[in-house]
Amino acid sequence: xxxxxxxxVILVFITFILYYLPTRRVQNTSWQIIVLILxxxxxYGYHQPELLVLLLASVAVNIAASYLIIHGKHxxxxxxxxxxxxxxxxILLFFKYSPLVARTFLLxxxxxGSFLMNLPLPIGISFFTFxxxxxxxxxxxxxxxxxxxxxxxxxxxxxxKRVLFFKAFFPQLVSGxxxxxxYFLPQITYKAFRAINWSYCFRNLTLxxxxxxxxxxxxxxxxxxxxxxxxxxxxxxxxxVVLFGYSMQIFADFAGYSLIALGFAALFGYQFPINFxxxxxxxxxxxxxxRWHISLSSFLREYLYIPLGGNRKGAFRTNANLLLTMVxxxxxxxxxxxxxxxxxxxxxxxxxxxMAGWNTHTRSHWLVQCLKGVFVFTFVTFAWLLxxxxxxxxxxxxxxxxxxxYNRPLNxxxxxxxxxxxxxxxxxxxxxxxGSVIPSHEVLKIRLLKxxxxxxxxxxxxxxxxxxxxxxFIYFQF
Numbered sequence: 001x002x003x004x005x006x007x008x009v010i011l012v013f014i015t016f017i018l019y020y021l022p023t024r025r026v027q028n029t030s031w032q033i034i035v036l037i038l039x040x041x042x043x044y045g046y047h048q049p050e051l052l053v054l055l056l057a058s059v060a061v062n063i064a065a066s067y068l069i070i071h072g073k074h075x076x077x078x079x080x081x082x083x084x085x086x087x088x089x090x091i092l093l094f095f096k097y098s099p100l101v102a103r104t105f106l107l108x109x110x111x112x113g114s115f116l117m118n119l120p121l122p123i124g125i126s127f128f129t130f131x132x133x134x135x136x137x138x139x140x141x142x143x144x145x146x147x148x149x150x151x152x153x154x155x156x157x158x159x160x161k162r163v164l165f166f167k168a169f170f171p172q173l174v175s176g177x178x179x180x181x182x183y184f185l186p187q188i189t190y191k192a193f194r195a196i197n198w199s200y201c202f203r204n205l206t207l208x209x210x211x212x213x214x215x216x217x218x219x220x221x222x223x224x225x226x227x228x229x230x231x232x233x234x235x236x237x238x239x240x241v242v243l244f245g246y247s248m249q250i251f252a253d254f255a256g257y258s259l260i261a262l263g264f265a266a267l268f269g270y271q272f273p274i275n276f277x278x279x280x281x282x283x284x285x286x287x288x289x290x291r292w293h294i295s296l297s298s299f300l301r302e303y304l305y306i307p308l309g310g311n312r313k314g315a316f317r318t319n320a321n322l323l324l325t326m327v328x329x330x331x332x333x334x335x336x337x338x339x340x341x342x343x344x345x346x347x348x349x350x351x352x353x354x355m356a357g358w359n360t361h362t363r364s365h366w367l368v369q370c371l372k373g374v375f376v377f378t379f380v381t382f383a384w385l386l387x388x389x390x391x392x393x394x395x396x397x398x399x400x401x402x403x404x405x406y407n408r409p410l411n412x413x414x415x416x417x418x419x420x421x422x423x424x425x426x427x428x429x430x431x432x433x434x435g436s437v438i439p440s441h442e443v444l445k446i447r448l449l450k451x452x453x454x455x456x457x458x459x460x461x462x463x464x465x466x467x468x469x470x471x472x473f474i475y476f477q478f
Contacts, residue, residue, distance in 0.1 A: 001046040003260050004213055004470055008043070012264065015039040019268060020193040029190045033165045036268060040170040044124075051122050054095070055168065061087045062132040063156075063163045066139045070152040081140040085133055092129045095122055100335040124174030126332055128167050130299055135163065135181035137303055142182070151185040162188055169270070171261040175254070175473055177275040177295035180302075184270070191269030201263045203456065208259030210459040215421050216253035217468025219245050222417045226385075228394040232401050235408035238415055239401060245418035246388055247381040248425045251280065253474045254293070273298075278432045280380075280425075283372040284358055285349045288380060300329050319354070323347040334390065342386040349379060387474075 001008050019035045045052040065084025069077045102117045142148035153159050166184050167173075223246040225231065231239055258275035265272045279291035289297045305325045311318040323344065330343020358372075389395045 001043050002470060002472065003257070003264075004209065004467075007046065011039060011043060012267075016267065019191075029188065030161070032191060032268075033161055033188065036170075037161070037165050037168060040165075040168040040173060043170040044168065044173055048120075048123075051120075054091070054122050054125070055128065056164075058088065058091055058128060058132055059164050059167050061091075062135050062167065063160045065136045066152060066163065067156060067159050069136070069139045069143065070149055071154060077140060077143055081136055084136040088129050088132045088136070092125060095119055095125055097331075097335045100337070104337075121335075127176045127178055128173060130178050130296075131167055131181070133303065134178070134299065135166065138181040148182065169265070171264040172272060175257050175261070176293075177258055177261065177272050178299050179272055179295070180299070183273065187270050195269060197266055201266045203452075204259045204263035204266070206456050206459050206463075208256045208261075208263060209463050210424070211252040211256030211259065212473070213256075213467035213470075214459075214462045215424055216249050216256060216474075217471060218466070219249035219252070219418070219421050219468075220471060221468060222414045222421070223249055223388070225411070225414045226388060226398065228389060228391070228397065231398055232405075233408075234401070234405065235410055236402050236406040238408075238411040239398070239405070241415045241418050243385065243388075244381060245414075245422055247280075247377075247384055248418075248422040250384060250387065250474055251276070252425055257473045278429050280377055281373060281429050281433060282376050283369050285346065285353050285376060285379075288376055289346075289350070296329065296332070300325050304328065319351045322350050322354070326350065333387070336390040338386045338390045338392045338395065341392065342383055345383050345386075 001011070015035060019032055021031075041052060041055075044055060061084055065080050065087075068080035072080055098119050099117050099121075102114075139148070139152060151162075153162070162185065165188065166179075166181065172179055223242055225234060225242045226239060226246065234242075255276040262272050262274070273295055275293060275295050277291040277294060279288055282288035282291055305321055308321045308324065309317050310321060313321075324347075326343040326347030327340050328343065330339045330341070330346070333339045333342070385395050385398060386392075389398060
């Protein structure tokens with residue numbers, strides 16, 4: 001079920017009414033959780049009800065492992081944690097990476113290869129698996145933390161309900177943000193209607209839907225120009241401009257989803273962490289990963305990079321840990337070697353940046369900062385080719401077209417549309433820069449803030465009048 005579908009709007013409306021049912025005079029947290037669980041299961045199983053079996057199996061693993069860590073037999077906590085994480089990863093590896101194994105090591109015409117190639121990819125499996133892992137690891141790490149132990153009730157039924165809610169809550173179920181257990185579980189309390197932050201919800205939902213429906217959904221038709229084999233007929237300049245447009249599209253698509261998720265979660269009284277913090281203003285690769293898909297970056301850092309040793313084992317181990325973390329982070333995005341290469345490319349950039357001492361905290365001339373920003377953005381944009389063209393052979397063919405098609409005429413229509421629909425994304429980042437550069441100019445800052453309601457009004461108008469054709473969010477495939 002898409003966030004921008006009429007069926008979803010109806011689901012949210014009904015859920016909202018039942019959740020804040022005015023006839024209930026008692027502050028009943030259990031009622032609210034049950035309402036959201038049922039809505040979330042309906043949301044996830046709307047098109048493919050059979051996928052609910054896998055989601056519930058994953059939830060069951062995490063219920064059992066986390067409960068046994070706190071309330072099981074003393075001395076078996078580590079075994080429960082290890083078993084839970086292993087089962088989580090096994091489910092993810094089997095359903096997501098079996099086709100990659102079959103393509104790489106097995107012939108498709110063999111029975112085993114054919115079976116693995118045809119396994120369905122459950123929507124959102126990477127997101128809800130990582131959340132389950134965070135629950136188990138956080139529970140084990142806080143084994144002696146009384147405040148955290150209270151979040152795992154002695155009643156197995158109550159614990160099951162809370163974990164099912166944590167993993168299935170529909171705003172973040174299929175495309176994040178990846179909400180960690182220690183962040184979400186303490187929020188499970190009664191939510192009052194009067195406590196809703198309407199301005200926060202409205203701002204995030206409007207901006208999120210604008211990014212998705214107006215920017216990303218219109219750019220997706222334009223960026224089809226750089227899919228195989230269409231890019232072979234286009235000029236070098238056309239390809240460069242449209243590739244820039246794809247960089248705008250993937251940001252608008254995923255950042256749009258994250259903002260919508262934040263808005264709907266807040267509508268029901270829950271806070272999600274910010275997932276995008278104006279990533280295209282980054283002047284280093286480490287800064288980019290502090291701003292892009294923040295929930296994934298922080299998950300990989302907390303649950304992979306630091307346990308591997310982080311930067312505590314010397315320069316060689318630090319660089320090796322960075323590379324391994326980024327390659328695995330790349331593979332998290334999709335079951336194709338191009339995603340691993342994408343992660344490796346970013347990992348090498350981080351390693352070289354670290355070795356060169358390219359530190360964003362070091363003060364430098366504004367022109368130098370601008371040049372760094374342009375370089376990082378250009379690098380990131382070219383790396384997105386591995387997302388747009390998962391077949392690495394097509395990436396090489398695209399590079400060949402860039403080198404040989406410089407004499408071909410400019411295709412003005414996709415170039416014009418790319419520029420037109422990229423302007424709001426650039427303006428969004430420029431707005432942030434203006435606010436950070438001129439903090440001392442209070443009058444100018446107040447004037448900028450006063451224009452916000454008019455900007456949001458224009459966005460609403462554009463959503464109604466100029467949305468592109470509806471399509472899945474790019475990160476649904478992950």
